Amino acid sequence: MSTADLRDTDAEGWVCVTCGTALERRSVDITYMASVFKVELPRCPKCGFTLIPPELALGRMLEAEKILEDK
């Protein structure tokens, strides 16, 4: 398992509509091309619905995807 610094994700003000709950930072295992990353992400504490903000998806996540694809 690798760890990646994918933090600094701002999810201020978002609420899970299904549970009516505010999101909390939780450690989540995200995976790609047989690699696993432990990342702290805003997540609904009740149902686990996890939010990926645009700056994360288009920034460090994209970078990591490209590196893994060329491995």
Added chain:
Amino acid sequence: MEQGLLHDFEARCTQEEAPSCQSMCPLHVEVRPFVKFMAEGNFPEARKILDRLMPLSGVLGFLCDGPCTAHCRRNTVDGAVNLPMLERACAELSAFVKPMSMPGSGRKAAVVGSGLSGLSAAFELAKKGYEITLFHAGAPGGRLLSLPTKQLPRNALPDALEMLERLRVTFAELPVFSSGRLESALADFPAVYVGLDDEAVQSSEYGTALLEGGLPDPLTLAARGTDVFAGGLPADAGPSFILEAADGKKGAASVDRVVKGVPAASAREKEAVYLSTLYTDVSSAAGNPAVIPADPAAPTAAEAVAEAGRCLQCRCLECVKHCPYLARYKGYPKRYAREFYNNLSIVHGQRKANTQINSCAECGLCAVLCPYDADMGAFCADVRREMVRDKRMPPRHHEFALQDMEFSNSAEVAFFRLEPGRSECGWAFFPGCQVPASRPEQTEAAYAHLRHALPGGVGFFFSCCGAPARWSGRPALTASTAAALREQWTINGKPVLIVACSSCLAFFQAELPGIPARSLWETLAEFPLPDAAGPAGRTLALHDPCTARHAAPMQENVRKLLAAVGQEVEELALSGKQTRCCGYGGLAAYADRETGDLYSLSRAGDTRNTLLSYCVVCRDRLRAAGKPSLHLFDLLFPREDAGQAALRPPPGISARQETRLSFRRSLLQRLWHEPPVRNPLMDEILLRIDDAVAEKMEMRRILRDDVKAVLLYAGEHGAMFSNAASGRSLACLRPRQVTFWVEYSREEDGPYRIHDAYCHRMVVPGVPGEGAPSPCTVEGYAVKGGRM
């Protein structure tokens, strides 16, 4: 990849070959860098290049007879570059730098004769740390002693002899080279070089005896046994100083091998002169006549610089000059092929060439321009297939194109119908997937025209040909796509296909040779033009698509049509067989948008006129590069707004797919009276997307249908986040290997306002679509997927 394939390709690309001046120089002096420094007036650096391979440049620099000049490419322009003059100037204007001699190795060898070849042999061996004893009769120098000072400056020889002494060369004078005395003197040495250019040696008893057994072996200069080497004999054309020096150097190498116990003859072929295969086009070289020095014996610095400036610095780069992709990576095919081969072999670590491999347009221009037919595209195609086979193909490069192909071949889009009212057809119109996506009305008009012109019925076959599968290196997918086409063609009575797209036609010819297929343009040229056809009212520069490169009849028929329309045409310098790619070929623009843009921008820059293509992808990409551009349909089947056609913006990826859907729907409804089939929910969702967000979606390859699927799923399952402060919602869906996120709000009158749409490929637990049942399998979500 088998090494043989790499070697075959490498052998075709001659860019790394030495220029002929160097290959034909007995010493293989690196002429290009030498002359380049001379042209810059940097004589010390030029001297270093000379010294690297030329023994005793302080002497030979004045005496070289320049056999290279006969092979200079400038001969066919306005006369060879005068290398002997440049060497003379260099020797005169720069100081000799004493070579770094190896510390004494304890090895010994002998040289007999003090002509230029003997002195050269002594110099080469002394540099390697040998203790050399040079036997000579009379003052050392041989023929050099008799040269006028105009030819060899007074100090040149004494300086060279002094330098040799500093390199631990011992000059041993023997009054006469009698066999017996010399033999006993040489008995102490493991090997000897005999310089026969020294008259005192050649005419001596020893020299005569040496040649009794025949001339020395040309490869090693072995003259007797395994330890005596000899050279410096005059060539047929007479004595030559550079050949004497080259013999001395070659003999020294043989001596060195014998002393070290290495076979003297192995792997020495490259020491001889040879004709280089390096191709250099001199057709565009500007005239620049030879410089005649005021005093040929002492050329000035300015004269030398001017003469050196005439050097063409011979290189091939025929392909690189005209291909923005090959130029972008600052190399040439041979180097790239090695890098790609190595990229395939990487087990751990980054495969840094992946993007480069996938951004070649495989357009074939390099192979046409190359004098030896090196085809970078064909090589890339081999590499891509291997990457796919080994599961090393980065998913992002081709996924969008393949999913777009899947969409075009889905039941939602593709169809084959016989001409309305007929039970069999001798023909079928195959417009491809891109022509209807960009020119739907004109596709329909062309179909009507064909039905009118051709007896025997014309069916309609709407499908993607499968070119993306082929370009992306997927033979299995290519074969299954081709098989599906064949099946449809067979079911519908095996008609002759009339193909509007040159890429499709090339695909049919390569993958489905049993299906009779011909170009739409060939067919149209056989009949009277449509009534509405007419010229554009200005000269158009004709751009042949790269997939029509080898389709000469198609090119001719297009020109025939243009002549019939009365269109004034500019033929581009690179056209026909030598045409350029727009950047779509080989899916280059999908793998690397920037390289794709370089292709289209280079083509757009080839003319000031509006471009005209008969490939709609070319037309749209050239228009996207800012160039007013037309498709041949705009002249043959003009719309009402024909005057604006050249400026019409190209449709984006969503619009293309939506147009394919609506084209199918309206054609089936109008001609075959069939009702539409598509999940009506998708069409009920209304989107409001401003230009900035639409552009982001285009760049990220997110379709409007992707957005709709996210909204549809979120609406049905309530899976979304909301933000009270902004009043917006955020929902996501992972229908395939990509997760789409949409930030949106609801407008008062119903439509969704899209504020942002983005995507990622990493898998995050807790995202809808992970795990079964995947919503993408639900009939009607119709998500084609896309990505960055």
